[in-house]
Every structure is written in C-alpha cells, then in structure tokens.
Amino acid sequence: MKKKAMLLALALALVFPGFESRAAESAADVKTEEAGYTVTAFEEGKTMHASGAVNVRKGPSTDYERVGGLAKGQEVTATGQADTGWYEIAYGEGKAYVSNKYLQEGKAAEPAQQPEGQSQAAAEVKNVSGVILVGDSRFVQMQANVGENSCTWIAESGKGYNWFNENAVARIDGCVGKGSKILINLGVNDPGNLNNYLELVNAKAAEWTGKGAKVYYASVNPVWENPYVTEDQVQYFNSQMQNGLSGDITWIDSHSYLNTIGYKLVDGLHFNAETYQNLYAYYMSCL
8 A cells, every 4th residue: 555655646746746745745654654653853953861861762662672772961863753752863873762751952950069979879878787788790890989888798790690609698698697788789690590599589588587687689770782681681680580589578679760860881781980879879778
C-alpha cells in the first residue's frame, strides 16, 4: 500500500505543479504512521538540556531500543515532538528520541558552591558506625574519592561472585557483629552469576543477621557503552536480585537514585568523583 501511494503521489506531481512537496509530506506521514507514531517537526531546532541522566532511544517510548544516553545538563537540539510527548533530537548523524520529562529549555539550575572536590551530598553526609562495604572497582574508586571515613572496605577491582565466595565472605565473617551494617554491591562484572549471588547472599544474610547485623544489597548502578556489560543486563540483574532476595536483606535502589539526580561516567563503567561522593552519601542515608 505504501508503494502504491508513493507512485500515485509521483504521478500526480507530474500533472499538478507544486504537488511534489505535498507528496513528500504524505510519504513521511505514511512512514511515521506505519511506525506507530507521528512527529511534528519544529520550524527551527530548539536548544534544550537534560534535567537528569536519561536514555536516548530509537523511537519515542521505552519500547524502543536504547542507543545512548544524556548526562544531566547535557545540551541537545530538539527537532520535533512525537504524539507520545517525546522529543525528537539530533543525535550523532541522525535522529533519536528522549522523554519529554527529562528535557527542558534553558540550563538546569547550578548547584550551590561547595569546597573544592566535594559535592553537596558529600558535605552533608551522615556518619554511620559499623559499616562494612563490599564491592568491586566501583567501591575501590569510591573509597578513594570520599575522603576519611570509618567504614570497613572489602573491595577489589574486577571481582565478582568467585571472589565474594572464596575471599570476601570470610573477611566479612571476621569482622561482623552486633550493630554491623553490611552493604554489598556486586554483579556488574558477572551478571550471569545472578542465581549464585542469590543463593549465597541469602544463606549468609541469615547467619549475619543472627549475629545482630543488618544486611543490604545495593543495585548495580548504570552503565553506558563499554566492552563488558550492557545496561539491559544491569537492569535484568537488578530486577531479579530485588525479587529473589530474602526478607533478611534490605534492597537499596541506587540505580534509580542516580537516574533521578544525574551522574557522570568517565569510561562507560566508572564514575567521576562527584558521582561517587553522591552515591556514598546516599548509601549512608539508607543505613
């Protein structure tokens, strides 16, 4: 049907001068209607800024494939708006779409000035005693960026389930006691070990809570393009972990927290100093 409509439009263009532009518009309408949405183009591109970290997708809803992301405050040019409300933006050498809830005209408000190298969240961080933080390179880098603290850090770069089972668990056993708060953040390096994590963490949480400790599991935090793990894998891991953890364990959704306040990845996998400071402050507020 689409081919016939285009041929008819071209034939009419030969007979009626000026019909060609209307034919092109009709062809575009057919294209977007067949895709399930229509886009109203702006006469001029609008300069807009992301109000928070947000995904960029092939079409104007979360049903479409993710093709990238915007950081909080990032500037883009909106070229139109779909009937779903999402904005069409110039992205790379083509067009893509961003939720209208995350784009605004004008720049996002600047945060209040803090001492050099310190975020607002870090400046207001709550001190919590008895905290044991267990993780991979993200926790190694967090420790290096949050300054002096009283936490016990059990973290090594590039590690996952095997290290947790063979090394970290024994170290936790050696320092856990009444009033301890154990926060685990593993899985970005090996989301395929989901079921192994669930089995081991649920079993050990029962032991640790029996000693008077509280156990928390923090979601794997967002990633962008990198050679090791995709954002889809991260989101699947998080949903299954949250649903599979026992009642002895408190889930901390730091993934949603970062998407709300904004964050910056320096290599698709690791964050900048301010993001680590914000995350640390958020974790402390949850304990």
